[in-house]
Amino acid sequence: MREFVYFSQSARTSGNFDVKDLMKAGRMDIAIHSFIQGVFLSHGFRKDMKFHFVFYGMPDPPKHIEIQIKDELEISKKDVGNLIRKILYKYKEGKKTEALPGCFIEKKSFLKLIDEMIDEGKEIFLLDKRGEDIRKVKIPEDCVFILGDHEGLPKKELKRLKEAANMVSVGNKMYFASQTVAVVNNELDYRGI
């Protein structure tokens, strides 16, 4: 199964943000655009993939949100901000909670999440302009693509990832985070992964 992990150092870790001013919520707008490119199709959804958010913003970092689209989930492209708010509000200390169908929330650090994915046998790909051309890279069925927000990934996380992940590039330009998700989805679709 393909998975994406979107990391943000600044995205809010509580549901009390204004969906009309997503930039003020630690650039939640970038998180939402990336998610839309990850899971939405013109006439439906990608149900055979998972999208993860790891938020390190205030007031209660870190928060890990995992979403796999289920038929029972009410979701609209116009209202992803409220979906994230509802999931964050359902956080319960000490456990992974299914906030809405297919949507889970827990307190977990970015590196812990990545280590668990490696232990589960998933291959990790770090999206980075300086990486190897994605068109030349072998990609297995169980693959995880990591991307950062407007600030990219912090030094500590980057250092660990460079040891554990393959750096892949989707081109020689610096793209929006959301654009890289669209390119990766397209590449995997072409390959039938």
Ligand SMILES: C[S@@+](CC[C@H](N)C(=O)[O-])C[C@H]1O[C@@H](n2cnc3c(N)ncnc32)[C@H](O)[C@@H]1O
């Ligand atoms: C707007 S960029 C971040 C820019 C940030 N100043 C930096 O230097 O990382 C957002 C994310 O998109 C991904 N990205 C952007 N351009 C890329 C490219 N050409 N190939 C692969 N990933 C890319 C990276 O994961 C990056 O963290």
